[in-house]
Amino acid sequence: MQRRVSYIYAAPVPALLGGLLMAASQLMIVLVAPVEERMGLIQKIFYLHLPLAWWGLFSFFMVFVCSLLYLLRRDFFWDALSEAAAACGLLLAVLALATGSIWARISWNTWWTWDPRLTTTLVLCFIYAGFLLIRRMDMTPERRGGVSAALGIIAFLDVPLVFFSARLWPQTIHPQVVTQGQGGGLDPSMRLTLICCLISFGFLWAALLTLRFRLGRLEEVLNARLLVQEPETAGNHPQNNEEKNNG
Amino acid sequence: MLLRLDKVAKFYGRKIIFKGVSLELEAGRILLLCGANGAGKSTLLKIMAGLIRPDAGRAAHTLTTNGRLGYMGHQTFIYPAMNALENLRFWAGMHGLEYRASDLAALLQRVNLLPFAAEKAGAFSRGMAQRLNLARILLLEPELLLLDEPATGMDAPSRAMLEAEIIAAAARGAGIVWISHSLEADLPRAHQAALLEGGRLAFLGSATDYARLLTGAGA
Amino acid sequence: MIRAALLMARKDLLLLCARGAGLAQALLLGLLLLFIFSLARGIAEEFSAQAASAVFWMATLFCQVLIFNALYALEEDNGQRQALLMLPVPEQSIWAGKGLAGMVILLAAQGVFIPATVVFLDQDIQGGLLGGLRLILTADLGLAAAGSLLGALAQGRAARESLLSVIIFPLLLPLLLAAIRLGAEAISGAGLEEAENWFRLLLVFDGLFLAAGLALFGFIYNAQE
Numbered sequence: 277m278q279r280r281v282s283y284i285y286a287a288p289v290p291a292l293l294g295g296l297l298m299a300a301s302q303l304m305i306v307l308v309a310p311v312e313e314r315m316g317l318i319q320k321i322f323y324l325h326l327p328l329a330w331w332g333l334f335s336f337f338m339v340f341v342c343s344l345l346y347l348l349r350r351d352f353f354w355d356a357l358s359e360a361a362a363a364c365g366l367l368l369a370v371l372a373l374a375t376g377s378i379w380a381r382i383s384w385n386t387w388w389t390w391d392p393r394l395t396t397t398l399v400l401c402f403i404y405a406g407f408l409l410i411r412r413m414d415m416t417p418e419r420r421g422g423v424s425a426a427l428g429i430i431a432f433l434d435v436p437l438v439f440f441s442a443r444l445w446p447q448t449i450h451p452q453v454v455t456q457g458q459g460g461g462l463d464p465s466m467r468l469t470l471i472c473c474l475i476s477f478g479f480l481w482a483a484l485l486t487l488r489f490r491l492g493r494l495e496e497v498l499n500a501r502l503l504v505q506e507p508e509t510a511g512n513h514p515q516n517n518e519e520k521n522n523g
Numbered sequence: 524m525l526l527r528l529d530k531v532a533k534f535y536g537r538k539i540i541f542k543g544v545s546l547e548l549e550a551g552r553i554l555l556l557c558g559a560n561g562a563g564k565s566t567l568l569k570i571m572a573g574l575i576r577p578d579a580g581r582a583a584h585t586l587t588t589n590g591r592l593g594y595m596g597h598q599t600f601i602y603p604a605m606n607a608l609e610n611l612r613f614w615a616g617m618h619g620l621e622y623r624a625s626d627l628a629a630l631l632q633r634v635n636l637l638p639f640a641a642e643k644a645g646a647f648s649r650g651m652a653q654r655l656n657l658a659r660i661l662l663l664e665p666e667l668l669l670l671d672e673p674a675t676g677m678d679a680p681s682r683a684m685l686e687a688e689i690i691a692a693a694a695r696g697a698g699i700v701w702i703s704h705s706l707e708a709d710l711p712r713a714h715q716a717a718l719l720e721g722g723r724l725a726f727l728g729s730a731t732d733y734a735r736l737l738t739g740a741g742a
Numbered sequence: 743m744i745r746a747a748l749l750m751a752r753k754d755l756l757l758l759c760a761r762g763a764g765l766a767q768a769l770l771l772g773l774l775l776l777f778i779f780s781l782a783r784g785i786a787e788e789f790s791a792q793a794a795s796a797v798f799w800m801a802t803l804f805c806q807v808l809i810f811n812a813l814y815a816l817e818e819d820n821g822q823r824q825a826l827l828m829l830p831v832p833e834q835s836i837w838a839g840k841g842l843a844g845m846v847i848l849l850a851a852q853g854v855f856i857p858a859t860v861v862f863l864d865q866d867i868q869g870g871l872l873g874g875l876r877l878i879l880t881a882d883l884g885l886a887a888a889g890s891l892l893g894a895l896a897q898g899r900a901a902r903e904s905l906l907s908v909i910i911f912p913l914l915l916p917l918l919l920a921a922i923r924l925g926a927e928a929i930s931g932a933g934l935e936e937a938e939n940w941f942r943l944l945l946v947f948d949g950l951f952l953a954a955g956l957a958l959f960g961f962i963y964n965a966q967e
Contacts, residue, residue: 426954437946445923574828594825598820599820601819617750617829
């Protein structure tokens with residue numbers, strides 16, 4: 277409850293590593309990875325698309341885990357972490373959709389197609405955007421924690437159903453689209469580039485997450501400070517409350 | 524022991540409202556809970572009622588029958604679209620209590636609302652709604668009464684009726700925690716007093732000691 | 743718990759019908775949707791069974807959001823929610839009671855929407871009665887379980903209908919897809935190859951939200967503001 281906000285030094289490490297690795301992996305995308313025969317140059321967007329999608333989905337999984345932990349421990353640490361994970365996940369998932377859409381436009385001549393994976397990712401974006409909106413409602417921190425943890429759990433359990441329903445839905449164009457890019461026979465240099473990209477995006481993700489997490493924790497502290505001036509909950513001993521806040 | 528709080532603390536996010544609050548209440552005793560606006564009295568009462576959970580410490584009550592807890596908060600808990608009798612009947616049903624119509628009428632008579640039994644509660648004044656709220660609580664034959672400024676909006680006769688009911692409930696063996704905004708008038712009726720100040724329990728003792736403390740400070 | 747839930751449902755139905763405004767708003771919005779979508783059809787064009795089914799379930803969904811918002815708003819006039827939470831019954835009976843009341847109203851609303859679909863969208867219902875009934879009951883069970891759980895977000899009037907629908911619609915997508923496909927089958931009468939799979943999906947959805955309601959309702963609906 278009264279943990280200090282001392283995560284300030286946490287973000288630069290993954291950010292620095294992520295930046296360096298990102299530069300390296302960009303070079304690898306240009307210099308090492310070969311141009312794919314059938315799809316041509318546009319296929320290289322895949323090296324951005326896949327890490328974005330994977331880390332985005334991992335973020336959403338993290339929201340689920342943090343939600344469970346919050347309900348078990350009732351510690352706002354997990355609450356703030358789940359918000360940070362949802363925000364980062366939303367950002368990455370939207371970028372994954374955007375890169376995928378550009379790729380689809382060039383190689384299959386359509387911006388959007390009814391594919392289970394695309395649909396599920398889009399619905400995930402909607403769900404977690406709603407999750408972040410609900411958190412902005414006027415609630416006590418305790419209720420916000422409970423509500424968003426419950427939503428985080430429901431959302432994650434709903435995902436398989438969304439995926440299956442999207443797969444059952446009659447598909448008119450391009451069934452098995454995405455598997456083409458990552459099917460079994462990946463060229464070794466392609467695989468190396470992909471792994472490098474995955475790792476560098478992982479660090480980028482970690483840096484974003486830490487920054488967003490710290491922001492949430494600072495917001496908590498700030499809200500506590502602001503509350504002291506509010507007559508309803510603050511009482512008539514502001515100096516006393518101030519003192520305890522630091523403890 | 525009817526009600527026991529053990530080192531109870533409550534936060535709002537990172538802000539402390541109060542901490543280290545320990546007190547005990549025995550059956551048949553009236554505890555007057557005092558403190559300035561915003562000291563956290565209402566929050567403490569909600570913790571006693573089990574409405575919100577403390578962030579630290581324990582709050583427990585030992586009622587012989589589950590549900591025999593009467594809580595009067597800032598709001599009246601009245602459905603404005605139902606009449607007084609329907610309101611009582613609904614709450615009795617939800618508590619699993621069997622009441623005849625004549626019992627409910629007698630209850631309304633007790634809080635001087637019988638002439639308005641068939642009127643929509645939405646048309647009631649604050650004082651009348653509060654009396655209906657009192658009737659809803661009396662319905663439960665509570666063993667523990669938690670009253671948050673119950674006299675709000677009541678006129679002088681109603682207030683006298685309320686105080687008589689409180690004293691009668693204590694005489695029947697109910698434990699009562701009472702937040703009152705007319706301290707001088709109600710302190711003599713209480714057995715114990717507690718003062719919530721500066722995020723902690725600044726005073727806990729007999730009501731007469733607290734009255735002496737107050738007059739001493741005033742002099 | 744069951745007794746309390748039934749009492750709760752009875753009280754809610756009486757209050758909603760007495761107040762009328764919330765109920766009428768939900769019905770009117772659904773009917774308006776059906777009417778407006780009928781404009782999507784070009785002159786001398788046919789409205790496919792699937793399109794009609796989609797519009798019907800959209801109307802149902804909007805209606806559902808309004809219904810559950812109204813049901814939970816009933817407890818906010820004078821803080822009745824707090825008294826409900828102090829009852830000697832588990833809080834899930836509130837969820838069950840409101841879900842039941844909502845399902846009854848939803849079924850009644852669909853009783854209006856079905857003829858409206860036939861009239862405005864020019865449909866000829868060929869499917870069997872039993873299949874249609876099975877679809878509506880299984881789908882409405884899921885809608886009621888999810889609606890009653892997420893409708894509790896409206897506690898303290900924090901979430902307005904618009905915000906509620908933003909949360910609830912993406913989560914309901916599996917149910918919506920299944921209901922649209924099976925609804926198209928019920929209208930056209932043409933057999934659907936994966937009908938049983940869709941039904942299984944509906945049942946899993948119902949199970950998920952019934953379980954979520956039982957397990958998580960207390961975190962969404964409580965005495966906090």
